[in-house]
Amino acid sequence: MIDKTTSRVIMGLLGTACVLITAFAWYKTKYAAVPEAGMHHNIYDEDIPRSAPVPVDYRMVLLTPQELAKAPLADVFTSPLGDENGAFTYVAQGVGDMNAARKGRHAGQDLNGIGGENTDEGLPVRAAGRGLLIYAGEPSPDWGNVVVLLHRLPDGRFVQSLYAHLKTVSDIPLGTLVGRGEQIGSVGTAHGNYLAHLHFEMIESIAHEAGMPGYGKTTFNRINPDEVLKQYAPDPEMMMPDPIIALKQVQMAAGWEKLLENLYKDNSMEALDKILPDSQPPTEEKEKR
Numbered sequence: 001m002i003d004k005t006t007s008r009v010i011m012g013l014l015g016t017a018c019v020l021i022t023a024f025a026w027y028k029t030k031y032a033a034v035p036e037a038g039m040h041h042n043i044y045d046e047d048i049p050r051s052a053p054v055p056v057d058y059r060m061v062l063l064t065p066q067e068l069a070k071a072p073l074a075d076v077f078t079s080p081l082g083d084e085n086g087a088f089t090y091v092a093q094g095v096g097d098m099n100a101a102r103k104g105r106h107a108g109q110d111l112n113g114i115g116g117e118n119t120d121e122g123l124p125v126r127a128a129g130r131g132l133l134i135y136a137g138e139p140s141p142d143w144g145n146v147v148v149l150l151h152r153l154p155d156g157r158f159v160q161s162l163y164a165h166l167k168t169v170s171d172i173p174l175g176t177l178v179g180r181g182e183q184i185g186s187v188g189t190a191h192g193n194y195l196a197h198l199h200f201e202m203i204e205s206i207a208h209e210a211g212m213p214g215y216g217k218t219t220f221n222r223i224n225p226d227e228v229l230k231q232y233a234p235d236p237e238m239m240m241p242d243p244i245i246a247l248k249q250v251q252m253a254a255g256w257e258k259l260l261e262n263l264y265k266d267n268s269m270e271a272l273d274k275i276l277p278d279s280q281p282p283t284e285e286k287e288k289r
Contacts, residue, residue: 104215121196139211144190179244
């Protein structure tokens with residue numbers, strides 16, 4: 001016969017074991033599908049639903065209807081580095097070039113200045129075409145700073161231009177229209193991972209593309225930038241600044257943001273007087289003169 005003390009000890013141990021087993025089963029059920037913190041190599045990992053399988057095809061993170069609707073028509077493209085014709089630059093590694101060290105084909109185009117080594121670090125990087133800023137950040141240390149613009153071609157296709165390994169990124173809010181030739185950053189080294197250069201991609205896609213592999217068995221949905229620049233090259237006789245850049249310059253000169261702020265706040269014509277005092281109608285005294 002088991003005495004009362006022994007039976008109480010046994011029952012206590014069994015109860016404790018049941019609690020531990022139940023807690024462990026709950027933990028595994030809740031967190032089994034969640035990737036470990038060390039697996040977050042990519043800007044989209046944080047957006048994975050807890051119930052989603054891993055790995056996830058991040059190209060399925062689609063652009064929103066609002067982003068697609070705001071994408072401006074881009075009928076002219078010019079070089080993002082050097083002058084508008086790409087002078088004083090060269091292609092160090094082209095799209096589709098096989099890279100034995102990376103065991104895959106290059107998905108973009110590496111552009112360099114002609115000085116060699118890191119002499120082109122800090123050179124301005126400009127928007128290749130009129131676009132909508134849909135990404136600016138660092139998807140991973142290997143990529144460094146990345147900027148992505150969304151464009152709508154004359155034939156209706158949506159393409160993205162991607163600028164990677166940047167040293168700096170211009171202070172342009174997401175969702176802002178960027179003019180062709182407007183500076184969006186500067187050439188960098190991705191925290192010293194590479195010699196300074198601009199990794200430039202043209203991508204036909206309606207999904208977010210920042211952080212996708214730079215090398216693979218194929219070039220994915222990448223387009224050769226040289227073909228885009230050739231097809232949509234500007235007419236030398238009609239070359240002029242992008243209208244978006246000209247509009248931004250006019251707005252800055254006229255204190256446009258301050259004007260709108262006063263109009264929204266006061267909702268009256270007197271708000272105009274604070275910005276445009278000369279627009280006041282002549283007074284009776286002035287009319288008599």
